[in-house]
Amino acid sequence: MNKVLFTNAYFYRFDTKQWEDQRPYPPYGTMYAAALLRQEGYEVELFDTNLASSPKELEPYLAHAPNFLVIYDDGFNYLSKMCLTVMREAALEMIRMARNQVDYILVCSSDSTDHSALYLDAGADFVIKGEGELTLSELCGLLKNGETKAAKDILGVAYYNNGKLVSNTKRPVLKNLDELPDPAWDLVDTSGYEEIWRNGRGFFSLNIATTRGCPFKCNWCAKPIYGNRYNSRSPRRVAQEMAMLMQNKGAEYFWVCDDIFGLKPGWVQAFQKEIDRLGIQPRYKIQSRADLLLEADNIDALAKSGLDEVWIGAESGSQAILDAMDKGTQVEQIYEATRLLKARGVRVGFFLQFGYLGETKEDIKKTIKMVRELVPDDIGISVSYPLPGTKFFDMVASQLEGKQNWTDSDDLAMMYRGTFSPAYYRRLHRYVHKVFRLQQGWEAFTRLLQRPLQASAKSLRSAAATVYYLPAMWLDRIRLQRLQRLQGTKE
Incomplete structure (x- = not known):
């Protein structure tokens, strides 16, 4: 009971906007947890999902016969904290894949903290709520020694007991972060x-x-x-x-x-x-x-x-x-x-x-x-965006129906009733970006006039882009006004 397979549930390829942006980062929080268990003598391995194409790529790692599968999402990354449905489904799929191949499945993430039953229903044994390293360490130690009953009494876990959800009080957060080892960077192939x-x-x-x-x-x-x-x-x-x-x-x-x-x-x-x-x-x-x-x-x-x-x-x-x-x-x-x-x-x-x-x-x-x-x-x-546990969420909770999470980070859906229609805010998003780019272009153009010999390729492109952004901005402005009139809201 000493082999721990870590993974995370953020797939950049599943989030079109982020994948096209081409600025991926390794799962920092996952590496922190792996470093702590390795320091305590566990044999650890990491399946980094960030650049993977599918949850099915977990299968070769499961063939190494780990005792624990730990799905530990990065609590430092705002993309993970948004709890996108496409990433939730990926996590649940990995749980279902591993259910009959490991002794215990443990999950720690923002989404599982807020929606523990979803992950337990898929086959997870425990959900770790809140800051996870110390809870994970204690939980693995007890389960490794066969102390399942004691494991259910520790702080910071949720589990099913005879079909009933039990959610223990969260563990107090670490005060001295230097007690933790540095993240296990050696477990990540950063070449990709x-x-x-x-x-x-x-x-x-x-x-x-x-x-x-x-x-x-x-x-x-x-x-x-x-x-x-x-x-x-x-x-x-x-x-x-x-x-x-x-x-x-x-x-x-x-x-x-x-x-x-x-x-x-x-x-x-x-x-x-x-x-x-x-x-x-x-x-x-x-x-x-x-x-x-x-x-x-x-x-x-x-x-x-x-x-x-x-x-x-x-x-x-x-x-x-x-x-x-x-x-x-x-x-x-x-x-x-x-x-x-x-x-x-x-x-x-x-x-x-x-x-x-x-x-x-x-x-x-x-x-x-x-x-x-x-x-x-x-x-x-x-x-x-109404996130569970916030005052804002409570203010709009009665309006939230089927859709309570964005599918990906480019979803931008209004999940409650705002002053204007969802179509208005989608158009506003485009309009403000064009206003912004146009203003940048005007500034670049002004600098070119003042210091033509110091012009850079970037400033030339920005100035030239005003030819596009000026008419595009006015077209979006007209569309916004039309959406207002359809809604009966006066400017």
């Missing part, structure tokens, strides 16, 4: 990831995490794995892992996949010193909040340590919507942080969200105005 990145982007990026959890209370954001507690790895451990991945894996760039980066006072500054001490020059991108970026000398320290891009959870240019979301940030902070980051040569991306309850046409206009005035380097647009 590198080939995709270099062919599509010209460089190789890997993922890394520095924290777990988020203490902020945005009422649409679910935290089924790490909760509202916020705990950090030490700056030294993070910098050392970066250095190892640069030396051993050829990584040049990192996606720091924390929900929120650098919240702990002084952490960013200490991290910059560790980067300097090791003599490495990584480039990396993070997710953060406008208010947090403005604290102390965070932006300066981030830029010095190699920050290339920051994605701000801007959500809306309307203060009324930010307040309704319990976001806790001010529109003015988005403006200030963006301008300071650009001044330091850091790229800025905005996460934008339309369709929140009570949103008016005036609120939408304010968001578009913010995009036009600040001209971020990139934007990601979504409609509000």
Whole structure:
């Protein structure tokens, strides 16, 4: 009872938008769990689904006669936390495939935490709820020794007892993350990831995490794995892992996949010193909040340590919507942080969200105005998504019927009644992207006029693209107005 086969249930190929984007990352959370069990003496193997074509590719791994199959999804990846139905079906298929070939099937993911019965019905023996490493370690130890009854009493598990779902209290989250070994990077063949990145982007990026959890209370954001507690790895451990991945894996760039980066006072500054001490020059991108970026000398320290891009959870240019979301940030902070980051040569991306309850046409206009005035380097647009366990989910739960999850990350379905129709928001998504690209083009054109000898191929393309985006934007605007009239909503 010592052989553990780990896998995850995110298949990039099943998510058309993400596969076409060609920026895949290994299953970081799965590697963390595998590293811990291996440290405890288990023989571990990993079937990495991220670049696989089908759940059926699990079969050769099952032929190695593992005692445990552990489907451990990456709690750091927002794509996993969205609980896409196509990935859920892949996980259930792997459970059914393995049911008669292993002694125990254990599942740990956002979706299984929220919908344990679905996974137990498919044949899983236990669902691990919330942060999983310590629960997994204790559970495997008890099952290995035949202590099945004791295994059912531990914190953080759900299971069936005589056909009845039993869901024990979650285990408290780890406070000292440095107690865990570094993720088992040696279990992943990163050559496939590198080939995709270099062919599509010209460089190789890997993922890394520095924290777990988020203490902020945005009422649409679910935290089924790490909760509202916020705990950090030490700056030294993070910098050392970066250095190892640069030396051993050829990584040049990192996606720091924390929900929120650098919240702990002084952490960013200490991290910059560790980067300097090791003599490495990584480039990396993070997710953060406008208010947090403005604290102390965070932006300066981030830029010095190699920050290339920051994605701000801007959500809306309307203060009324930010307040309704319990976001806790001010529109003015988005403006200030963006301008300071650009001044330091850091790229800025905005996460934008339309369709929140009570949103008016005036609120939408304010968001578009913010995009036009600040001209971020990139934007990601979504409609509000009701995740189980959130206040927002409770507010719209009575409206949720057959469809409660997106099929893939490009679904963008409105699963409740917004101010406008689903067709309106789909068209709005296209319109705002065209407004954004047009504004970028105008800025590029202005720079060309001012400094023609410094023109780059990218700026020339951006300026030329205005020929397409200007008429396309006006056409989408006309279509939006028509959709409003059909709905009887005045502009």
